[in-house]
């Protein structure tokens with residue numbers, strides 16, 4: 001029987017990345033004359049990767065976006081974001097202790113994020129988190145990504161886990177929908193960038209601080225499946 005597996009979303013779950021995402025977005029859109037966004041806009045912009053974030057930034061300002069403009073914005077975003085890592089991004093309070101607890105209790109840990117690998121890996125490295133995870137999959141690891149359940153299923157497969165013994169921890173409906181669709185247990189965090197009320201996501205459990213994420217809780221949520 002494979003070890004229990006705890007799978008974490010990244011932006012808004014493991015790491016509070018909002019200030020850096022928004023700063024790089026503003027850097028990317030300034031030359032085309034789009035007014036800057038604030039950190040409070042993260043909830044309506046972030047969650048489905050950089051492409052969608054840039055598309056939404058134009059949509060929200062009622063501006064059309066052609067492919068050349070997108071490419072230029074994407075380039076500017078990528079260069080600025082990568083150069084700034086880790087910037088102001090920090091692991092959420094209590095997450096490192098929670099990862100330590102789970103690991104000590106025999107859990108394997110994985111990351112399943114819609115963030116591209118080329119941003120994900122350096123950020124996890126810079127914050128000394130990489131070593132915790134047996135598997136890290138990003139928004140461009142496969143041809144599908146959350147909320148597609150296959151992103152979760154393939155992450156579990158790469159971690160040699162079992163969906164019946166896995167829990168997906170995330171902040172947005174992408175994470176909870178993908179986890180539930182895969183048949184995994186789900187835990188929603190209430191401190192991230194949810195695009196809709198966390199109470200509406202029907203996760204198996206909600207937590208408002210990582211102090212609540214104990215091996216007992218993770219096992220209980222998995223057992224309830």
Ligand SMILES: O=C(O)COP(=O)(O)O
Pocket residue numbers: 009010011012046047048049050053112113114115116146
């Ligand atoms: O980069 C994004 O838009 C979302 O990333 P996440 O899946 O880690 O929340």
Ligand SMILES: [Mg+2]
Pocket residue numbers: 009010011012013047170171172192193
């Ligand atoms: Mg997230």
